[in-house]
Amino acid sequence: MAVQNLSGLSSGIDWQQLIDLQIELKSATLNTLSTKRSNEQRKLTSWNSIENALDTLKSAANTIATSSGFVAKATASSDSTIVSLNADETAVNANHSIIINQLARTEVEMHAGWADDDTTAVNSSGIDQTFSYIYDGDTVTITIPTGTTLEGLVGLINGDSDNSGIVASIINDGSGSATAYHLILSGESTGADYDISFNDAGTTLGPTGNEFKTATFTETQSAQNSQFRLDGVPPASWIESSSNDVSDALPGVTLHLKATTATPVSVSISQDNSTIKLRVQRFVEAYNAAVEQTKMFSSYDTETKTSGVLLGDANLATVQGNLQSIVSSAFGGMPGGSNYTSLASIGIIPSGEGELTVDSTALEDALNASISDVTALFAFTTESTNSALTHIGHTSNTVGGEYVVVATYDAGGLLDGSGTNTIGSYPATIENGNTLVGKTGSPVEGLRIFFNNPGGGPNTLNATVRIGKGAAVQFADTITRLTDDDGGTTASAIDTLNSMIESLDNRITEERDRLDEARAALSRRYTQYEQMISQLNSQMSQLKAT
Numbered sequence: 001m002a003v004q005n006l007s008g009l010s011s012g013i014d015w016q017q018l019i020d021l022q023i024e025l026k027s028a029t030l031n032t033l034s035t036k037r038s039n040e041q042r043k044l045t046s047w048n049s050i051e052n053a054l055d056t057l058k059s060a061a062n063t064i065a066t067s068s069g070f071v072a073k074a075t076a077s078s079d080s081t082i083v084s085l086n087a088d089e090t091a092v093n094a095n096h097s098i099i100i101n102q103l104a105r106t107e108v109e110m111h112a113g114w115a116d117d118d119t120t121a122v123n124s125s126g127i128d129q130t131f132s133y134i135y136d137g138d139t140v141t142i143t144i145p146t147g148t149t150l151e152g153l154v155g156l157i158n159g160d161s162d163n164s165g166i167v168a169s170i171i172n173d174g175s176g177s178a179t180a181y182h183l184i185l186s187g188e189s190t191g192a193d194y195d196i197s198f199n200d201a202g203t204t205l206g207p208t209g210n211e212f213k214t215a216t217f218t219e220t221q222s223a224q225n226s227q228f229r230l231d232g233v234p235p236a237s238w239i240e241s242s243s244n245d246v247s248d249a250l251p252g253v254t255l256h257l258k259a260t261t262a263t264p265v266s267v268s269i270s271q272d273n274s275t276i277k278l279r280v281q282r283f284v285e286a287y288n289a290a291v292e293q294t295k296m297f298s299s300y301d302t303e304t305k306t307s308g309v310l311l312g313d314a315n316l317a318t319v320q321g322n323l324q325s326i327v328s329s330a331f332g333g334m335p336g337g338s339n340y341t342s343l344a345s346i347g348i349i350p351s352g353e354g355e356l357t358v359d360s361t362a363l364e365d366a367l368n369a370s371i372s373d374v375t376a377l378f379a380f381t382t383e384s385t386n387s388a389l390t391h392i393g394h395t396s397n398t399v400g401g402e403y404v405v406v407a408t409y410d411a412g413g414l415l416d417g418s419g420t421n422t423i424g425s426y427p428a429t430i431e432n433g434n435t436l437v438g439k440t441g442s443p444v445e446g447l448r449i450f451f452n453n454p455g456g457g458p459n460t461l462n463a464t465v466r467i468g469k470g471a472a473v474q475f476a477d478t479i480t481r482l483t484d485d486d487g488g489t490t491a492s493a494i495d496t497l498n499s500m501i502e503s504l505d506n507r508i509t510e511e512r513d514r515l516d517e518a519r520a521a522l523s524r525r526y527t528q529y530e531q532m533i534s535q536l537n538s539q540m541s542q543l544k545a546t
Contacts, residue, residue, distance in 0.1 A: 015526040023519050030511040037504040042309045044497040046297040050319065051490045053290040054479045060286035061475040064279050070379045070472075071371060072275035075253075078266040084256045087269045089375075091252030097264035099229045100257055104190035104244045107223035110171070112216040113179025117170050118151045122212070123205060131157075131212050132202030135187060136194055138164040141202050150181055153205075157185075165189055166196065183212070187223060191242025195223045226257050273367050280378075281358060283472065284348065287323070288355040294320050295354065315493040319482055326474050327356065331377065333400030333468035338373040340366060343471055346374055378470040386463030388454045389436075395446030396477035398438065400469035405449050407436060408460045413453030420460060423447055 064070040071089035083098055114120065123129045123144045131153070132141040140162050144153060150170060157168035165188040173180050187194045200213045210216055227238035230249055239249060244257040253269060297310040298320070310316045327350055330341040340346050347362025366374050375381065382391040389405050401424075408419025414433035415421060421428045426439040434451045438444030449465060469477070482489045 013530075015523075015530065019519060019522045019526065022522060023515055026515060026518055030508065030515060033504055033508045033511060037501060037508065039309070040497055040501050040504065043313075044494065044501065046309050047490060047494050047497065050290070050293050050297065050316070051483055051494065053286075053293040054319075054483060054490065057283075057286040057290045058476050058479040058483075060283045061472040061479070063472075064283055064378050065380060065470075065472040065476055067375050067379050067381065070276065070279065070375050072272035072279070073252075074270045074272040074275075076268045076270075079261075080258075082257075082259045082261050082265050083267060084258070085267050085269070086254050086256075088252045091250065091269045093270050095266065095268045096231050096250070097266050098231075098255070099262060099264050100260045101227040101229070101238050102224060102260055103257055104226035104242055105221055105224050106187040106190050107194060107196045107219065108187075108221035109185045109196050109217045110220045111183035111185075111212060112210060112218070113173075113177070114150045114181045114183070114210075115178045116150070117172070117181045118149050120149065121147050122150055122153050123148050124207070129205040130203055131205040132199035133166065133185070134197045134199055135166050136164050136189070138162075139199050139202070140164060140166075141199070144205050150183060153183065165194070185217075189242070190223070190226075190244065192223055192225045192240075193242060228255075228257060271367070271371060273364060276367060277358075277360065277363055280348070280363065283378075284356045284358055287327075287475070291320075291323065291354050294323075313493075315489050318489050322478050322482060323475075324350075324354070326471060326478060331400060331468070331470060331474070333381075333402065333466055335373060335376050335381070335383075335466070335468065338376065339370070340373045340377050343377070346377060376468045376470055378472040379468075380470065380473045381468035382466060384463050384465045386461060388452045388461055389463035389465065390450050390452070391448070391465055391467065392435070392450040393446070393448035394467065396480045397445040398447045398467060398469070399443035400467050400474075401443065402464055402466045403444055403447070405436065405463045405465050406460065407449075407451050407462075409451065409453065409457045411457045413455070413457055415451055416458065419458075423449060423465075 062069075067089045073087040073089065073091050073093075075085045075087050077084050082100065114122065123146050126146050128146065129144045130141050131144055132139060134140075140160065142156055142160055142162075144156060148156070154168040154170060157163065157166060167186045167188060169184045169186070171182045171184050173182060185196055187196055196219075198212075198214045198217060203211065203213050205212045206216070225240040225242055226244050226246065227240055228246075228249075229235075229238060233239070239246075241248070245254055246257065247254040249255060250269075255267075294316060297308040298313065298316050299308045300311055301307070327343060334341050343349075343356070346366040347359030348356055349359065351357050380394075384390045384405075389407060403424035404422075405424075405428075406420050406422045408416045408421055410416045415430045415436065417430050421430060421436055423436055423438045423444045424442070426442040426444055428436040428438060428444075428449075431437050431448075434453075436449040436451065438447035447467065451461075454461070483491055485491050
C-alpha cells in the first residue's frame, strides 16, 4: 500500500523509523519461525548428506556382494598374440600349455563373376527369378525382380528377413574383364557346421551358363572348427570348437585363439589378491565415509560447546546402531568349519573412533588360506544337502543361517499342500507347485526354495540349506531397509522434516502477511497525523499574519 507524506516535514517526526521500530517489536514470532525453519533446513541437509553416503556405501557393498564381484583372477600368456584368456571366480588356479592346429573360420563362396556391379542386370528375363541357398540347416529362397543388378542382389540378400546368417558383398578383382565383379557370400558364424551350399532346384537366377548355382560358385574359404591340444590332451587328436573363443575347455576360463602354433604356449590362472584387497579397501572407505557423516552431525565440541545439528536424534542413533552391529557381529550361515566369521577375523578392525582399519597382512594371509571362506564373509553364498531342494531367491529380510527344509510332494511331482512343507520349522507357502516360500515375519521371510522333482512320489524330502549373507550383503540389505521410501528410517526422517518445513513456510507467509497489514495500518495512521499537523501549522501561520 502506498504511503503518503511520511517525511515528517510538518511535524519533525521520523514516522518511518517509528513504524520500523514497532514492526520490529511485532516480529518476534516471525523471527522465531524463521530460526526454526533454518534449523530444520540444516537437519534436512544433514539427512540428505547421510543418505547419499549410505547410498555410496550400498553401491560399494553390492560390488562385492557376489562371488563374481568379490573374487578376482589374474591371467597370463607367454604369447598373447597367439592365445589370450580371461577367467571368472570359478576358475581353478593352474598353469597350462596349449598348441593350436587351426583356427575356426567362416565359409566364403565366390561367384564366377559379372560385368559390373550396378548396370548389367543379373535378371534380364522380364519376369521374377529366384535365388536359393542353404545355411545353418535353413533353405532360404529370395525373389529377384527383373532388372535387378548385382548391387541390387546384394541388397536383397542382406535385407531378407529370412536371412539365417549370410553376408553378401561384391569384390572387383581388377582384371577389367567381363567377369571382374564377384558376388561374395560369407557365413557370419565360424565352425564346420556353418557351411554354405546352394539349392539349385530352387534357383532360376542368371543367364544360361552363368546361373547363380553350385557350378558357378567357388569355395574360397571353408568353414572349419578350431583345433587345439591342451596340456597334451588329447594325445593323438584335437579338441575342436566352432569358435576361436573357447569357454568349455577349462571351467570358468575363456581361451581366445588368435594364431596357429606347433610350439606350446604357456597360460596361467592365479588368484588376484591385489584386486581383491583394493575392492575391500574401497568398501571400507565407503563405510568410513558414512560413519564420518553420522559422527559429524551428532558430535559435541566440549571446547566450543557447540553440538551437531542431529545430536540426540533417535533416527540417527538407529542408523549408527545398525551399521555398527554389522561390523561387530559374527555372521551366521558361514561355511562349515570356516575360521572366519567376523570382519575382525580377517584383519578389518574398528578403531576407537568407529571407523574401520584394514590390516593388509592379515587380509592377505586369510585370502591365501581360504579364498572361499573369505568370500563367504562378504558375499552371498548358499549350499544344500539335497539337490532336489535348492535356493533360488531371498530378500533383504532373510536372515543368514542354516535351515532344515521339509517338502512333501505328490505322485505328479508337485509340492503337496496337504503335507508337511516347512523352512526352518516355519510353515512355508507353495508357489507354482515347485517353490517353497519362507514365512513372513520369520527369519526365513522371502527365502525361496526350488523343488526339483526326484521322482518316486508321493514322498517327503528333507534338506539343510545354508544361506550365507556376508558383510557386504548385510550392509546392502540394511541400507535398503533404512532408506526405503515406505517407512525406512532415513526416508521417514526426511519426509518429516520436509513436512515441518512446509508447515513453517506456511506460517511464515501468514506472519509476514500479518506484519505487512500492521505496517500498512501504521502508515495510514501516521499519514493522518502528519496531515493534521500540517493543517494546524498552516492555520497558525494565517493567524500570525493577521
